[in-house]
Amino acid sequence: MPQSEPPGRSIRCPEGYTAFVPDPLPPTLAWTVELTRSLSDADRLIGRLAGEGGRLPNPHLLIRPFVRREAVLSSRIEGTRATLGELLAAEAGVPVEQSPDDLHEVANYVVALEYGVKRLRALPLSLRLVRELHEKLMAGTRGKHATPGEFRRSQNWIGSPGCTLANASYVPPPTSELMDCLSAWEKFLHDRSLPPLVQAALLHYQFEVIHPFLDGNGRVGRLLITLFLIERSILPTPLLYLSAFFEATRRDYYERLQGVTERGDWTTWLQYFLNGVARQSEDALGRAERINRLVGEWRHAVADSSSKVPVMLIDALAANPYLTMKRAARQLGVAFTTVQRAVEKLEKRSIVVEISGAKRNRVYCAKVLLNILEEPARLTSAS
Numbered sequence: 001m002p003q004s005e006p007p008g009r010s011i012r013c014p015e016g017y018t019a020f021v022p023d024p025l026p027p028t029l030a031w032t033v034e035l036t037r038s039l040s041d042a043d044r045l046i047g048r049l050a051g052e053g054g055r056l057p058n059p060h061l062l063i064r065p066f067v068r069r070e071a072v073l074s075s076r077i078e079g080t081r082a083t084l085g086e087l088l089a090a091e092a093g094v095p096v097e098q099s100p101d102d103l104h105e106v107a108n109y110v111v112a113l114e115y116g117v118k119r120l121r122a123l124p125l126s127l128r129l130v131r132e133l134h135e136k137l138m139a140g141t142r143g144k145h146a147t148p149g150e151f152r153r154s155q156n157w158i159g160s161p162g163c164t165l166a167n168a169s170y171v172p173p174p175t176s177e178l179m180d181c182l183s184a185w186e187k188f189l190h191d192r193s194l195p196p197l198v199q200a201a202l203l204h205y206q207f208e209v210i211h212p213f214l215d216g217n218g219r220v221g222r223l224l225i226t227l228f229l230i231e232r233s234i235l236p237t238p239l240l241y242l243s244a245f246f247e248a249t250r251r252d253y254y255e256r257l258q259g260v261t262e263r264g265d266w267t268t269w270l271q272y273f274l275n276g277v278a279r280q281s282e283d284a285l286g287r288a289e290r291i292n293r294l295v296g297e298w299r300h301a302v303a304d305s306s307s308k309v310p311v312m313l314i315d316a317l318a319a320n321p322y323l324t325m326k327r328a329a330r331q332l333g334v335a336f337t338t339v340q341r342a343v344e345k346l347e348k349r350s351i352v353v354e355i356s357g358a359k360r361n362r363v364y365c366a367k368v369l370l371n372i373l374e375e376p377a378r379l380t381s382a383s
Helices: 033-054 059-077 084-091 100-119 127-138 175-189 196-210 217-231 243-248 250-263 266-302 309-319 325-332 336-348 367-374
Strands: 008-012 018-022 322-324 363-365
Touching (some): 018 196, 033 196, 059 217, 059 266, 059 309, 084 322, 127 175, 196 217, 196 250, 266 336, 309 336, 325 336
């Protein structure tokens, strides 16, 4: 049965509003049969993703578009409208109509996540790394007024557009309590007493409740899930992302978080989070296997060529389904005419199609690959 007491205290601030200060983690959990089953399911499927994903022929190629898919979906939760196709096209040097601000925010998410993965080699997850991630995420964006890389020094709140502290739906800890809350969060970050997936769920809830930055809290909180799983060696590479699940079930996501704050309903939140891990593990592995199978077929189809460039182009398409000849020639370090012949070969085999309709500076896309990446998140079990 869910608890009935909030996992924290509400305090009345001198300015007249009421803020919530969460208790330190971990809470006392009720290990129901359903929760235990959810954890077992999530552990099994993320273990399969880690094992089989690590054995895929080209995991390094797949990480790039998967990271970008996560960036798009995590940023979409916060209101950006950029699509994965637009981000990949922009990175390939193709002009897109989407707002430059939206694309910049999504691109920053990619930078922050890739930075975090590399940084873990030298620095453990910590408040220091959290600030560094925030600085990367917010650099040069519309939220730059939100002091990138610095914990807030003023009160923030959550609510509908135009609301104030007086009618906000949630007010995080006041600044006088903020660092104590963050210190307790960091201490629990290094705890080893709970299953890692349960710990990740608790850490994510607590981070969002503390809301330590003026802006970007949701995106940083979702980044930390992926980095935590890598640091704990649950995953060898960042193939699993929960933003697709959270975005597809956005109402449930916020209601489950609110249920913990209002009623101490940890069980429902944990079951939701673990179900997300299970479903997205299946989803990621399915996409990765389909992409690798397709790339393998394409490589085999052009392997009889006297030139290695068609195969090199196919590998490049696995990382980004869009290509232009000028950019491909520059990236591969070969002559433009060599790339032109290779692209013609791919086009003849329907591996890529020309999508710009231009006579010069043509744009090509491996639409089958893009469609796999852009498919909606899987929300139910594959079995």
